[in-house]
Amino acid sequence: MTLLHSLNAGAGYPARTSLRVVAVVSAATLALAACGSDDDDDDDDDQAAADDAGSVTLEYWGWVPNVEDAVDDWNEANPDIQVNFTRMTGDDGDKIPSAVDAGTGPDIAQMSQHQLPDFVINERVVDISDYVAGAEDLFTESSWSAVVFADAVYGVPQDSGPAAMMYRTDIFEEHDIDVPATWTEYIEAGRELQQADPDVYIGQFSPNEMGLWYQDMVQAGGSWYGIEDDAWTLSINDEASQRVAEKWQTLVDDGLVKTTQMWTPEYWADINNGNIATITYAAWFPALLKENAADLAGNWAVAPGPTFEGSDAAGDTGGAVTSVMAGAEHPEEAAEFITWLNSSEEGVNHLVTGGGVFPAAKIGLENEDLVQPDDYFGGQEILEVYKEAALKVPGGNQEGPGYQLVQNDILDGFADVANGDATFSSVLDDAQEGAVERMRDQGLDVK
């Protein structure tokens, strides 16, 4: 089941189209919420038993591959603070809000940094400022800023998604085309590839994949949300995003990119058949590429992502954070564990080597042992390329409420673009309008 597998395996970026579906209408959700209280009692009993033994037990939900190993190490070293790990697959994240509201949620959960603001506004995560004093210096500035809202800390950053370009060395050599370093060169290379072989495209247009757009938007210096004098600002269709729109419109209009639904068997067939020559995506993607296109080992290399004219900025899809959820009885111990997991040498080693994530902790970027040559990429030390990219990601990307519906609006619009019924620019305008309206309807101040 490649389809199922690949959808579940995204290490750093869970906010993608759903596959495992929970058939929930609102009435059913309410009913479930109502009947969930029995479990709660059981939890309390467990808790009481644990307290008797002088130790606490923490429930932790996450999806990083092999993070169980890190949890085992922690449990062995900390008999007083035992962690129970539950693996999240598909869109399990969607049930966390209901679970937290019903009092049956985990103590600790992993989530995309894009989702954190909604959790903060709905008071489903705990302010852990008091327990993580001094942790700020352990993380890169951009990843730490993703967990701070109104001077309070609502989680510990785990990873980030700096972007670089994976490209097919054999295809570029065969047609004697230079590997592009800017988006202008990228478009040019795309034309040359199409001339050489109409079945080969420089890249993909995947209307279902937000990250491919988001990383470009960040690279262009954009930010969907902003805060000004205690009010939100929205700039989904600002100048930076229009620049991204222009690039994509050219690629699509001129037929230089293959329109393909990402993560489907169809998509991996496109990759394996050599229809797509480059994939510019985040640091967590290479692991998935290896898994789903094993036969292409040795034919790929990683180069810095193409840049916009007049800037050397790199893109970033955003990463994941680990937060302490509302209702957790031992927030201090929970904060202690997530700080260890995401910033200690031991924890970060597990995340990088076992989980394949790009760490948010500085220690992970400084540890040279983590940089290993990769046979799949012809022996290249690909982490070096991503580390370099991470340093060039523009700061100042602000997360805000309602991300998921903005994503829905944009991706629904991209489907229209793929069918020739809309332009990237018009999709952005519509998404902006819808987002402002929704936030004002909630009573939020929007400038």
Add this chain to the structure above:
Amino acid sequence: MSVATAATSTSARPRRRSRGGGQRSAPYVFLAPFIVLFVGFLIVPIGLAVWNSLHTVQRSGLGFGSSSETAFTGLSNYTDALTNPEFLDGLGRVLLFGAVQVPVMLALALVLALLFDSAAVKFTRFFQLSVFLPYAVPAVVAALLWGFLYQPQVSPIVDALGSVGIDPDFLAPGTVLWSIANVTIWSVTGVNMIIIFSALQTVPREIYEAARIDGAGEIRTALRIKMPMIAPAIILTALFSVIGTLQLFNEPMVMRSVTSNVSSEYTPNMMIFSTTTQGGNINLGSAMAILLGLVTFALSVAVSAASNRRGGKR
């Protein structure tokens, strides 16, 4: 209410021994599990949904740290839902879907049931099981399976059609709705066939014999005798199918991972999901759910009214 009647008939025996009020409560004791579940899982959630739909969460400023307020806002969530073009589009889409899928599926189920009931088919059990089997496949799995079969580069169907010069696109904006209809027809025809087939089994065989003596052939018997006799079963399956259609969720949701031509607000239930679970607006979502429930209720009433009129004429 067989439980209730059973309870009263047994209570007649011990009346000799005691005429206490405790005996009179027996039916209620037996009914209690049903009532508790009915109230707990239907009445209370619906009541909560109604309450939610009449309120709106009001925040202020950036929304951080400030305590939000839940205010009574009357029918404003309902007007929001009814003026939302995507919600209305979704409703129209499932109605169109139902208008095509339900008749096609029922016709198929009826023909199959009549075939199995006639002497024309050998290995009846085997074929019945084959037709019924897809119903045992969960909707999500069925949609996944068909999702594979719809993708050009991995689908043997597209491959085979391509070799005879047909180049279908099962996932295009105009066709994907019918590709979903195909999945649901594949899934539920079997169970409807079984319902209709069991109804056919209850028709007294003498009637067929009489028809045959009167000179009616197999087809004539099917059209003039069998179908009118099993009309209530057909109406019942139609009713369930209409309700199922309006609730369409699993199949399009899964198909969405294969094609972007299924939007996040493709059906009313998908829109409710994105509004509540993804967007966190349980109030607006509740209003939509109640509106969808009302439409379903109205259609159910219409279908059963139509069936009553039919019955009256006969």
